[in-house]
Amino acid sequence: MARVLVVITPAEGHVNPSLGLVKQLTDNGEEVVYVCTEEYRSRIEQTGAELRTYPFPEDAFSHDPVLKPAEYKHPYQFVYMMVGGIIRKIVPEVLRVTADETFDYLIFDSLMGWGGTIIAEKLGIPAVCSIASFAFVEPLGTDQDMDENRKDVKELYEATMKLTRQLADEFQVRAPAMDEIAKHEGRLKLVYTSRYFQPQAEKLDDSFIFAGPSIVPRQDAPSFPFEQLRARHQQTVYIAMGTILNKDLDFYKLCFDAFQDLPATFVLSSGKHTDMEPLMDRIPANFIVKPYVPQLEMLQRADAFITHAGMNSTSEALYYNVPLVMIPLTSDQPLVAKRVQELGAGITLDKNNLTPAALRAALVEVLSNPDYRQQAHVIGESLRQAGGYKRAADAITNYFAAINR
Template sequence: MARVLYVTIPAEGHVNPTLGLVKQLVDNGEEVVYMCSEAYRTRLAQTGAQFRAYQLDEQLFRELGFHPTEVKHPLQFTDFMLRGIIELHIPEILRQTENDSFDYLIFDSLFGWGGAILGEKLGIPTICSVTNLAFTEPLSQIVEVFDAGDLDVEALSERVTKIAESIAREYNVALPAIEDITHQYGQLKVVFTSRDFQPDADKLDDSYIFTGPSITPRLDAPSFPLEQLRSQYDQVVYISMGSILTKDVDFYKLCFEAFRDVPAQFVLSCGKDTNLDSLGDIPPNFIVEPYIPQLEVLQQADAFITHAGMNSTSEALYYDVPLVMIPLSSDQPIVAKRVEELGGGIILDRSQLTPAALKSGLLQVLNESTYKEHAKRIGDSLRSAGGYQEAARRIMSLFSKV
């Protein structure tokens, strides 16, 4: 069997989809060395992989000033990828693996060009782990450009170019076009969605394989009184804005106002950094907790109010749950647009959100059966894609030693 190096970025939406694949590879006899930040040690060690931590430079992240809700130009993603991921982590990963040998590398798509550098320096085949939608065009043509305001785009472009040139010299590798820094490199790209859900899938060649979301039980999920969900009401609505964009107390209060009189059980995941006392009067039809076992609650839910992050969206649709989507940043508008195109939910504009609009949107999704029907159609495509078992099979058929 083969020895595998898996590297990813320290983010819930990029780590969680890989857990099933890594465990399956290990169960199939592969030896997996998984590198991420220390915060994910316990979770990743539970897969049977050998965990190695790379250092997360919190100070650098603060200096970069990068936050998903503050992106004004696609080059900011490129800048963050170069300075916050490639320049920062590639040397440490190479240092930690210099006395090792591996048969293939799996790397997160946000390593971009960095994954290609690792593969070239280690002399092994590469596989790109795509936990969001795959790019069918350069990022600059996909990501919506917000009002740049006082952002000096010319200075940003010059800085990005200089950093990329410096990295190319450091590792003696060819410098790609700047728009290709964020490209999905790798002989194989494992995309954790279905071909039906992927927009413009016909533009992607056979190196892209669509295996659907990787749905696995989370051993660190907290206990939750699932038996209470339908004890008073016939319908259940789950609300979560993801792991990054939490602490939005105003939004949570808006939900309280909008749904106080709606006869349904609402479950709100407010995030561990939200002070529950700051929420004020919580309506009796709400259960509010810092952390909710999302997969278990989604299996009981009739609708999901979400930021439309790829991970949360995929998990909801996997369980046929229609969506009320309030995209805020990053790829969320793209994901939300695709769900709406396929009829699995509706999009609401956060900047124009009122209690009345939020209530109206939810009742529309709950009361019109077509949303549930289309969500199930998408869910069928996600489930039939094969999941982490199919991803492991495809990878090992191409790269593993017999």
């Protein structure tokens, strides 16, 4: 069987979708070497893969000014993040920890962009791109129509291309054009969604494999008193704002104000690094607040989900037919929220004009109008039928078996 190198950006939303695929590959007999950070050792080793680590700050995506999630007003901002934050920092480490080894093929994270192509070229192997969000038909920020002639846009272009040329010289590879850096490259592009949910899917060729979300039990999930959910109220609402931007105490206060007298049980996942002590005396009686909630199990019991519209969280909710109230914050979240709303499975709110009244009204609408749950079911069915990590693994192994005959 093949020896596979997997290189995924060290972020929850990118590592988690890869785990089912990697476990299936190892179950199928492939030898997998997974390059990531120490933070993810437990869950990666549970797949049967061998982990290789490199130094990378655990909270880099919260504090690093280049990596910190942002609202991209122009595609160059996203591309600069890839080059300066991901490629420059991770690619040399990957090549260092895999020096003098041989592999049959590479699976790399789409957030690495051109960096995946560098690794594949230096190792002399074909590659598969792992896409943890929607496949980008156009780079993030394209729809903002920022003037190309603005001084800051020109300066960003020059800074990005200067760094790109420096890296190309360092790795002795061809320097790509700006529009090639973020492009999805690879023999196959594995997308963890369905063609139905993917925007502009008709513009993507057959090298894009839509396998649906990778739903696998999480061995590190904490216990939760699920018996309390229906003790007082018939409906349950889950609130979680991801793992990077979940420390906004003002938002949690807003939720308390909006929902304290609604006849539903609210479960708020505040984040394991969020200090909720200042709010402890303000938590309403209909709220259960925990630093970390077993999300897959909770979504199977939820009537609605209030979320930042991260791709993982959104896909998991829809997989279980849960309609959404979405408050997109950054990165690809506005794109994800827009697609959910287009398909009728949720309501999007503006984070800059958020009030208790607006939040309450959106939730009441989603809970009381059965159309939202019905449309969530339609998307969910497309995700469940996509095949998941088993189809993804089969597509990859069958492809490489065919070309090696």
